[in-house]
Amino acid sequence: NAGVTQTPKFQVLKTGQSMTLQCAQDMNHNSMYWYRQDPGMGLRLIYYSASEGTTDKGEVPNGYNVSRLNKREFSLRLESAAPSQTSVYFCASSETGGLMNTEAFFGQGTRLTVV
Amino acid sequence: EDQVTQSPEALRLQEGESSSLNCSYTVSGLRGLFWYRQDPGKGPEFLFTLYSAGEEKEKERLKATLTKKESFLHITAPKPEDSATYLCAVHPSGTYKYIFGTGTRLKVLA
Numbered sequence: 001n002a003g004v005t006q007t008p009k010f011q012v013l014k015t016g017q018s019m020t021l022q023c024a025q026d027m028n029h030n031s032m033y034w035y036r037q038d039p040g041m042g043l044r045l046i047y048y049s050a051s052e053g054t055t056d057k058g059e060v061p062n063g064y065n066v067s068r069l070n071k072r073e074f075s076l077r078l079e080s081a082a083p084s085q086t087s088v089y090f091c092a093s094s095e096t097g098g099l100m101n102t103e104a105f106f107g108q109g110t111r112l113t114v115v
Numbered sequence: 116e117d118q119v120t121q122s123p124e125a126l127r128l129q130e131g132e133s134s135s136l137n138c139s140y141t142v143s144g145l146r147g148l149f150w151y152r153q154d155p156g157k158g159p160e161f162l163f164t165l166y167s168a169g170e171e172k173e174k175e176r177l178k179a180t181l182t183k184k185e186s187f188l189h190i191t192a193p194k195p196e197d198s199a200t201y202l203c204a205v206h207p208s209g210t211y212k213y214i215f216g217t218g219t220r221l222k223v224l225a
Contacts, residue, residue, distance in 0.1 A: 004158075031211050042217035043159075043202070050211040058212065090158055096211050102147050104204075104213050106158035 002026055006091050006107035013081045013114045021076040021110050023091030031096045032074035033104065034058075034066060036087040043090065049074055050096065081114045088112070117142045117207050121216035128193055128223050136188040136201055136219045144208030148186050150179050151202040153218070159202055193223045 007022045025032065034046040035058075045058030049068040063085060065077045074093075078085060088111050094104040118141045128134055140148065147166050151159035163172040165181035172179045176197065178189040188201055200218045207214070 033213070035215075040217065043204075043215040045212055045214075048211055056211075092213075094213075096206075102206055103149050103161045103164050105161060106151075108158045109156075 004091055004093055004105055004107035006089075006110050008110060009108065010111050011113070013078075013112065015081060015083060015114060017081050018077065018079050019081065020078075021089055021091075021112075022073070023075065023107060024073045025091075025093040025105070026072065027093060027095070027105065028071070029093040029095045029105075030071070031094050032068065033092040033094075034064075034074070034076045035090045035092065036060065037090060037109075038087050046076065046089075078112075081112075083114045086112060086114045117205065117212075117214050119203055119205055119214050119216035121201075121203050121219050123219060124217070125220040126222070128190075128221070130194055130223055130225050131192045133189070133191045133193070135190070136221070138186040138188070138203030138216055139184060140186070140203075140205050141184075142205050142207045142214075146206040146208045146210075148181055149204045149206070149213070150177075150186070150188055151204065153200045153202055162201075190221070193221075195223045195225050197221065198223045 004025045030051045033048045035043040047066040049055045052071045091107045092104040120139045150162040153159045163179040168183045202218045204213045204215045
């Protein structure tokens with residue numbers, strides 16, 4: 001099992017360019033998440049999808065959009081990239097419908113630089 | 116407001132020198148508390164889940180404990196390969212979110 005797979009692993013964008021970060025999980029989890037990680041700020045939630053067909057804003061949603069394409073895939077789109085969006089982006093998934101075992105599993109991250 | 120605070124920010128230990136990392140949390144209700152390990156350039160790797168006060172989990176040199184307000188990650192006789200950032204997260208009841216602390220960067224010197 002691959003777990004959570006993110007593509008691309010690295011990306012450099014110019015200010016104003018757009019791009020989509022892809023995420024897929026093979027654990028049949030209902031919930032998926034996008035976080036960004038910045039030095040000294042920890043992991044901050046951008047958007048999440050509690051289940052297929054639903055998406056909700058997290059702590060820092062401005063400048064981003066998401067699509068829950070199906071149960072496996074959850075993409076993050078930057079419509080007009082800004083230098084403030086330079087960060088490491090992590091996708092995660094979890095099974096939140098059960099009573100126990102609700103830990104989230106993370107991908108390896110996408111390192112994005114906006115110049 | 117749900118919040119997680121980790122201390123210390125950074126910790127340097129000699130090999131074999133045991134210590135503890137702290138995670139203080141404020142949530143309206145706790146569905147679970149999680150510890151992760153993160154190596155440079157990698158995603159967080161799940162270590163433990165704790166669900167209720169008094170619960171303890173162990174894995175090799177690591178032991179996690181939980182009270183109503185905080186969790187501790189005890190590291191016994193650490194080795195250089197234990198060097199990493201350790202993250203704490205809470206899953207508040209009634210939500211789908213995971214709220215993370217900023218982590219403790221651990222360096223174990225040989």
